Amino acid sequence: MTITSTGPYALESLPEANATYVASFGDKASLPLPPGKKVAIVGCMDARLNTHAATGLHEGDAHHIRNAGGRVSPDAVRSLVISQELLGTREIIIIHHTDCGMLTFNTPQLHQKLKARPSITPGQHAAVDSFAFLEFSDLEKSVKDDVGFLKEHPLILKETAISGFIYKVETGELVKVA
Amino acid sequence: MTITSTGPYALESLPEANATYVASFGDKASLPLPPGKKVAIVGCMDARLNTHAATGLHEGDAHHIRNAGGRVSPDAVRSLVISQELLGTREIIIIHHTDCGMLTFNTPQLHQKLKARPSITPGQHAAVDSFAFLEFSDLEKSVKDDVGFLKEHPLILKETAISGFIYKVETGELVKVA
Numbered sequence: 001m002t003i004t005s006t007g008p009y010a011l012e013s014l015p016e017a018n019a020t021y022v023a024s025f026g027d028k029a030s031l032p033l034p035p036g037k038k039v040a041i042v043g044c045m046d047a048r049l050n051t052h053a054a055t056g057l058h059e060g061d062a063h064h065i066r067n068a069g070g071r072v073s074p075d076a077v078r079s080l081v082i083s084q085e086l087l088g089t090r091e092i093i094i095i096h097h098t099d100c101g102m103l104t105f106n107t108p109q110l111h112q113k114l115k116a117r118p119s120i121t122p123g124q125h126a127a128v129d130s131f132a133f134l135e136f137s138d139l140e141k142s143v144k145d146d147v148g149f150l151k152e153h154p155l156i157l158k159e160t161a162i163s164g165f166i167y168k169v170e171t172g173e174l175v176k177v178a
Numbered sequence: 179m180t181i182t183s184t185g186p187y188a189l190e191s192l193p194e195a196n197a198t199y200v201a202s203f204g205d206k207a208s209l210p211l212p213p214g215k216k217v218a219i220v221g222c223m224d225a226r227l228n229t230h231a232a233t234g235l236h237e238g239d240a241h242h243i244r245n246a247g248g249r250v251s252p253d254a255v256r257s258l259v260i261s262q263e264l265l266g267t268r269e270i271i272i273i274h275h276t277d278c279g280m281l282t283f284n285t286p287q288l289h290q291k292l293k294a295r296p297s298i299t300p301g302q303h304a305a306v307d308s309f310a311f312l313e314f315s316d317l318e319k320s321v322k323d324d325v326g327f328l329k330e331h332p333l334i335l336k337e338t339a340i341s342g343f344i345y346k347v348e349t350g351e352l353v354k355v356a
Contacts, residue, residue, distance in 0.1 A: 005339070005340070005341060005356070006339060006341045006354070007217070007268070007269030007270075007271070007338075007339025007340070007341060008269065008339070009215050009216075009217045009235070009240075009269055009271070010269065010271050010339070010341040010343075010354070011341075013215075013234060014233055014234065014271070014352065015352075016234075017233060017234020017235075018232060018233065018234070018350070018351065018352045020234070021231055021232050021234075021350050022349055022350045022351050025349060025350035028226065028350065029347075029348055029349065029350075031225070031226045031347070033224075033225075033226075033277060033279060034225070035225035036225070037187050037191075038187075039185070039187045040223070045218075045241040045242050045243045045257055045261070046211075046241070047209070047211075047212075047213035047214070047237070047238050047239060047240055047241055047242075048206065048209045048211075048237050048238055049237075049242075050230050050236065050237050051242075052228050052230060052231070053199055053230070053237075054196060054199050055192055055195060055196065056191060056192065056194075056195020056196070056198070056199075057187070057195075058228065059225070059226050059227075059228050059231075060225050060226055061225060062187075062225055063223040063224070063225055064223050064225075064227075064229075064242075064244050065223045065244055065245055065246075066242050066243055066244040066245075067243055067244075067245070067253055067254070067256070067257045068243075068256060068257035068260040068261070073253045073256070074253065075245055075251045075252065075253030075254070076245070076253070078245070078246060078251070078309060078310075078311060078312070079223055079245045079246035081288070081292070081309070081311075082246040082279065082280075082288075082311060083223070083246070085288065085291055085292065086279055086282070086283060086288070087279055090185070091185030091186065091187055091188065092185075093185070093187070093188050093192070099211060101211060101260065101264055101265055102260075104264070105264060110259070110260075110263065110264070113263055114259070114263065114333060119332070119335075119336060120332065120333075124332055127332070128333070131256060131259070131333075132256075133256060133259075133260060134256070154297070154298065154302055154305075155292060155298075155306070155309075157297075158297060160185075161183070161184060161185025161186070161188070162183070162185070163183060163184045163185060163188040163189075165188075169207075169209070170207055171200055171203060171207065172196070172199050172200045172203035172206065172207075173196065173200050174192065174193075174196045176184070176188070178183070
């Protein structure tokens with residue numbers, strides 16, 4: 001097995017889609033680096049969530065931080081510190097969603113699946129077991145927990161406005177829960 | 179200083195923008211959980227980068243993983259493992275961009291700024307100093323480094339197609355560099 005350098009989407013579909021975008025780029029060329037609305041989104045990576053279209057936060061408006069679950073992982077905090085300290089954002093909006101994959105497994109199960117891969121050697125088992133996958137079993141609680149975590153975090157500026165939403169993949173609706 | 183629960187964007191602008199999105203949601207209601215194009219994007223959080231519009235990867239097509247720099251941090255790997263093992267993606271597209279904030283500072287400078295905040299106590303300085311902010315000084319090299327890192331990573335499936343792009347914030351163009 002070899003890792004190929006270019007996948008089918010990047011090779012066959014992305015160039016034409018990007019050319020269409022470039023052709024209608026217009027005044028986006030003059031957008032400044034700092035987000036105009038001073039907002040940072042922390043949202044799930046889910047394929048059905050478009051954090052631009054669903055929120056109205058388009059090019060130039062906000063930072064879009066996304067990961068599995070939309071969790072406030074140490075890496076999300078790294079991004080938020082840069083967002084606030086260097087680029088002036090002062091509002092954080094957390095977005096988790098219905099039918100999330102993070103509700104469907106737990107970390108020990110995923111450790112077992114990974115260790116069962118033929119490519120993973122026994123010497124790598126400890127590294128696999130060190131991964132916390134940050135799944136959750138209660139959607140609304142996960143949003144409230146993450147909002148609470150950021151409100152107490154010493155590196156998040158105290159004047160930050162922080163809210164939490166559930167995105168309903170069935171309707172496109174954002175429901176505020178924190 | 180107190181952290182307020184809802185910021186100006188979430189309170190004043192998001193509800194109307196979201197209602198407009200919901201009103202034209204259409205057949206997106208039936209999209210399945212696994213990404214239809216089997217793609218995972220790893221892109222910068224930058225406000226000017228819309229990873230949906232610029233790539234043509236719209237709702238249902240791909241996972242969108244985003245952080246400061248679009249780096250393959252441990253948390254990005256966490257998200258990619260979930261994306262591949264549980265949701266079937268087999269292509270990764272890394273997107274960094276011109277005029278990135280990650281080119282404008284270094285981690286020791288940011289440590290100094292954070293430790294100078296009145297809210298940070300001397301007892302928190304060690305925690306601040308433990309943060310690596312993953313900045314870079316060579317844009318093209320950062321993309322190639324991250325593609326190379328994933329190609330060698332034991333938890334990324336060997337059959338994955340991995341490519342790397344620079345997004346030009348001046349034109350909207352995606353330029354393949356790896």
